[in-house]
Amino acid sequence: MEVENALRHFIATELMYAEDENALRPDEPLLGSGIVDSLGIMRLVSFIEERFGVVVPEEDLIPEHFQTVQHLAALVQRLQGA
């Protein structure tokens, strides 16, 4: 949950410019909606790498992992376990 909350907070406040994470549901689509655009992807990847001390390999830069906050949290947890 901690990973999911941190991701939700970052996307809501930094990419959606919202007050807090309540602006974003954990299952809200990030891509089709325009919440995350090309610049957003890069900022998000930098955030994940700095905050969680992982490297997002190039082969994981695919839409499947960026569908929702929940998908992203699963990716981070897998990378942390690796």
Place this chain on the structure above:
Amino acid sequence: MAYLLSQLLTESAARYPTRTAVACAGQALTYAELDAQSTQLARALAAAGVGRGERVGLYLPKSLPAIVGIYAALKLGAVYVPIDPAAPPPRAAYIINNCGIRCLVTTSDRLGRLRQSFPAGGPLETLVLADWNAPGEEAGPPGSRLLAWGVALRAQSAAPLPPTAIDTDLAYILYTSGSTGEPKGVMLSHRNALTFVNWAAERFGITADDRLSNHAPLHFDLSIFDLFVAARAGATVVLVPPETALFPRPMAQFIVDERITVWYSVPSALILLLTHLDLRQLPLDHLRLVLFAGEVFPVKYLRQLREAVPHAALFNLYGPTETNVCTYYEVRDVPPDRTEPFPIGRACENTEVFALNEAGRLCGVGEVGELYVRGSTVMQGYWGRPEETARVLVQNPLQPHFTDLAYRTGDLVKLDETGNYLFLGRRDNQVKSRGYRIELGEIETILYNHPGVREAAVVAIPDEVIGNRIQAFVALHEPGSVTVSELERYCLDALPRYMVPEQIQLRDALPKTSTGKIDRRALVAEAVAS
């Protein structure tokens, strides 16, 4: 010989009925299907009152119905107006009001936003819902009627419609950033587009065997090449799903899997691939032509591209939305020691460009001047803005004898010894970021609209990969009364995401020049240093 854009489709449908015209995310339409569906939709729109000269809005993601909508409007002699599907609702509403869109092709998930934008009704009378096969429950803004796509098409005949438009009629309006704080609609006629399309199809030898990608959004003028050059040749255009374009590997895989032969995009889309992948490892033999436009391509990445597709022809195309493409330059070798950007080149056939110095005289070799463009590709003006139009569409300064308009690009150029123009920069505050054209003044106007803001300056920080990063400096009437995130949200409500400053810094006061103006140079220098 086609004199209307829609005739490119009808002619190819007669010649190549079973060839694929357009494909997107696993779905496709043949030329016969695209021709038939767009006629059916045109008849449905005509029944709803759309006629010659009427503006038809397209407010939906890039998809097969969006393309059907374009041709339906054109077949009626109507004007298609693509609205950025990701635009904030006030911006979409501005465009709908500005050019008086009564008929909109959209999707049902946008109905809520449209009701909020037009609580007491508005210009919208007919909304065609591309994702509805049968009538649904939800309503549009007051006074509007909803038409389900499936019902609208099934009810109509696909028998050809006789053309009513002539080639100087408007074909489409593309909204672009305006320095006064509101987007402005660039009006282009069938002839404006066809002159460019005919040039491009001939110059690049596009045939029915080509497979073109469409990377640019439909409200971006690069899409004119993709859609209509393909239609003219009977080729296939494959729409890049917006999700795919965000990720380097899926984007590269799309080029491989779809066997794309002709690619056209802003350089930053190619740089995204080059910085993440070794393209030399990918089977890209079928890619025969790579075109790029919209911003300067940094030489080090262009060199990587040259090495990745040694067999493909590379062309740098140049031209503001107002002129279509007006110059071009073929990039052959990229020497290892070269650092200066490649030229924008020389005028396309049947187009003239020239540079004038500050005294209004023709520039010699090596002299810096503003680039002017004249010819049939030059726009008809900005919708509803005669003064702004008159500022840029001027009597050809070199020829006083008869009416002959030239477009002042605002771009500073220099002619080199080989007869090619080099792009040097802008005369004004317009910048490019990821190929998007941005008027810094438009962002400043939005910030000034906030009641708490006393002073605002928006500057562009050069960036090798995306062109420019946008940064804002703001001084408040009462320090502490407004937070940065409130200002960011305020911008996001009014501006497309690519125009929202990446960073907003609050200051007690902004630095001034000796004449009392905000010192933007000092702010840029400071931002670059930090």
